Every structure is written in structure tokens, then in C-alpha cells.
Amino acid sequence: MVNKSKKEQILRVASELFNKQGIRATGVDQVVAESKVAKMTLYNHFPSKDELVLSYLKRQDEQWRDWFESSVDRRGGTPQNRLLAVYDVLGEWFVAPDFTGCAFIKTASEFSDDNHPYFVASHQYKVYLRDYIASLVEQCNVKQSQMLASTLYMLVEGAIMTYMLQTEPEAAVHAREAAQILIQQLS
Amino acid sequence: MVNKSKKEQILRVASELFNKQGIRATGVDQVVAESKVAKMTLYNHFPSKDELVLSYLKRQDEQWRDWFESSVDRRGGTPQNRLLAVYDVLGEWFVAPDFTGCAFIKTASEFSDDNHPYFVASHQYKVYLRDYIASLVEQCNVKQSQMLASTLYMLVEGAIMTYMLQTEPEAAVHAREAAQILIQQLS
DNA sequence: AATTATACATACAGGTCTGTATAGTTTCAA
DNA sequence: TTGAAACTATACAGACCTGTATGTATAATT
Secondary structure, eight states, X not given: XXXXXXXXXXXXXXXXXXXXXOSTTOOHHHHHHHHTOOHHHHHXXXXXXXXXXXXXXXXXXXXXXXXXXXXXXXHOSSHXXXXXXXXXXXXXXXXXXXXXXXXXXXXXXXXXXXXXXXXXXXXXXXXXXXXXXXXHHHTTOOTTXXXXXXXXXXXXXXXXXXXXXXXOTTHHHHHHHHHHHHHHHTO | OOOHHHHHXXXXXXXXXXXXXXXXXXXXXXXXXXXXXXXXXXXXXXXXXXXXXXXXXXXXXXXXXHHHHHHHHHHOSSHHHHHHHHHHHHHHHHTSTTOOOOHHXXXXXXXXXXXXXXXXXXXXXXXXXXXXXXXXXXXXXOTTHHXXXXXXXXXXXXXXXXXXXXXXXXXXXXXXXXHXXXXXXXX
């Protein structure tokens, strides 16, 4: 049986490097070196860099999703409260010491061709996020729920993006205030 | 005197390739080949790929800025109308046949280190956009103008991002509706 | 006519990249 | 204890990268 901890170790180091430096900027040799692993061990667990990257994206998806949803749930309360909690959780994410921006925004930006597997994976994940917010909106009984869902989702992406670009330090707080006005106005 | 048309030619081809494929993915050899120019001609006009990229970013900035501001101005009207026109112009941009997303979002994503010259350049440009929207808001005489400016700016970035990610085909329209509600509510 | 600036084609230096080949070593279970 | 699976180290193939070197052609200027 393959030593699973080695595979985990490689994937953990690779994820960190992909997040920090980008995918194209991170070579297999660096992953090998920082994982303290032989090159053949990496290629034993991942048939190619492509597969390593796809594993990274999948893992990133699962981890972020779990963290995000459970953080929102933990704050609980009414559907409206949970909807607003989204922005509180965003704010927490932004100030985490290891915040490196959204991996999917960065990956989709680096590989912006519609048909590229990395773009497709990133797109898929963002579809989930959009639908997750839409499902929270559905529980709120508002007018124009589709438009509201779309807007709140764009506020999320906008907050992430402006925080990444370092053009809006108060992104999460302001997005929350705006969301509150919009929800209230359509209730 | 250096043949300016050659320099322009190189920069035009390079810009197209950077926009389509990304910066790291575009090699000097490809720029040379598609410019139908000798390699030494490129290096005669641009001392390094770095300088070529910085020229590309500067040019992109100037061009986009000119196009965007003049498009908003052309629609004219009251300060409020001009603020909403921002989202109409965004919508026009999205459906342009050569739309490749925001070059600065992509560049900042590909080179996300705070100190990287490409990131700094992209950041600078986005600061301009943020301030431009803030200046439109200032002319509107609203309550909480700072928060409103921040929000409307995030809606712009959010609309661009979600359109790029292909998760929100109606990004511009919905962002406009949300902006309208927010402006009205704070007037 | 001679000089200078620009662009040309080609080759290559020196480094990086992904992936493979090979041979030796550790680990662990039967 | 033996044998297979997993891991290690090293070297290298072949492609790509940026940037340079060299020598030639062309066209404008002096």
C-alpha cells in the first residue's frame, strides 16, 4: 500500500506553493525539494503535474467549502442572519494570516481559456458558491429573489477581488452593509 | 529615428497575446513570430520582456480608461445617471467580440506578490477605478457616500469577475439594478 | 560615395521546465 | 528472514525560456 502520508505531504506543500506563487510559476522540482521527497515519489502518486494541479483544485474546493459553510452555519439564526453571516465569514477569511486570495479566481485568471481543465474546475466551484448563496436567498422569502441572489453573489466576488487587489480594506464590512440594505429593501 | 510603427506593431501583438494567454504563458519568441519581426528588433525597442510587459500594462491602462470614461460621459445626464451608466458601459464591454476579461485582475492574479512590479501596476490602475467611481458618487449628494462608493466599486469588480468566471451572464444588468436601489435608498 | 540607423536571419549560450531511466535503500508484512 | 512495495538519489532527455552574438541587407542622411 502506498504511503498515504507522503501523498498528503506532497499535496500540502504543492497547494501552499500554488497559492503563493501561482501554478505556472511553481515547478515540480520546487515541490519535490520542499516536500523533502524524491522526484519519482511525486510521479508515483501523481502521473503528471496536471494531475497534481487538479488534485490541488479539488482539495481546495472541498476544504474551503467545508470551512465556509460550517462557519456560516455556526453563526446560525434566521435565513436573513445567515445570509449576512456570509460577509462576516468573508471578513474573517481576509484577515487570516495565510490569506492568499481566492485560488479559483487566480487559477481562472491564469488559465482563462474556456476549455482549459483548470478553468473548468474553477468555474465549477464558483457555480457552487453562486448556487449556495442563491439557496440562502430562497429561504428568505423576498421579492426578485433571482436578482437579489445574483447581486449578493457579485458582492461576494467583488469583496474578495477588491481585497485581493488591496483597493478596499473594508470590503467585507461594506459588502455586508450593502447586502443588508438590499435584503431589507426587497423584503 | 526608430521606426515607431514597428514598436507599435510589436506592442499590439504582445498585448493581444498577453490578454489571451497570460503573461507567463506568452514567450518572446511567439511575440516575435506573430509580429513578423526580428528578435533583435524587439530587444532594440524593449530592453527586456519585463519592460515589454510594463509597456503593455501602461497602454492597457490608458486605452481602457479613455474608452471607459468617454463612454460614461457620452451617456451624460445627471450625476446619478452617470453613475448608473457605469454598469451599462460594463455590459457593452462584456459583449465586445474581443472581450478577454480585465487585464489587471488577471495580471494581479498571476503575480499576486505585493511587491511585484506587475502587481503594483495593476493595483495602481484599480485604485484609479475606485477613485473614479468615488468621484461620481461625490457629485450625487448622498448619505454615507464613502460606503456607497465602496459598494458600487465592489459591484463593478464583482460584475467583471463573475462575467469572467461565466457564472453570471446578466452581471451588468443585475449590478445596475442593485446600484439603483442602493443609490435611491441613500438619497 | 560614405556613413549611420534600422531591421533582417540564424545560431547559440545558459538556464528552466516536465518527465523518465536506473540503480540502490528502506520498510514492513508474511 | 525473505521478498515485494515504496522510497531515495542522481542523471539525463528533450523541449522550452530569455537574452546575446554575428553578420548581412536596406534605406536615409551627410
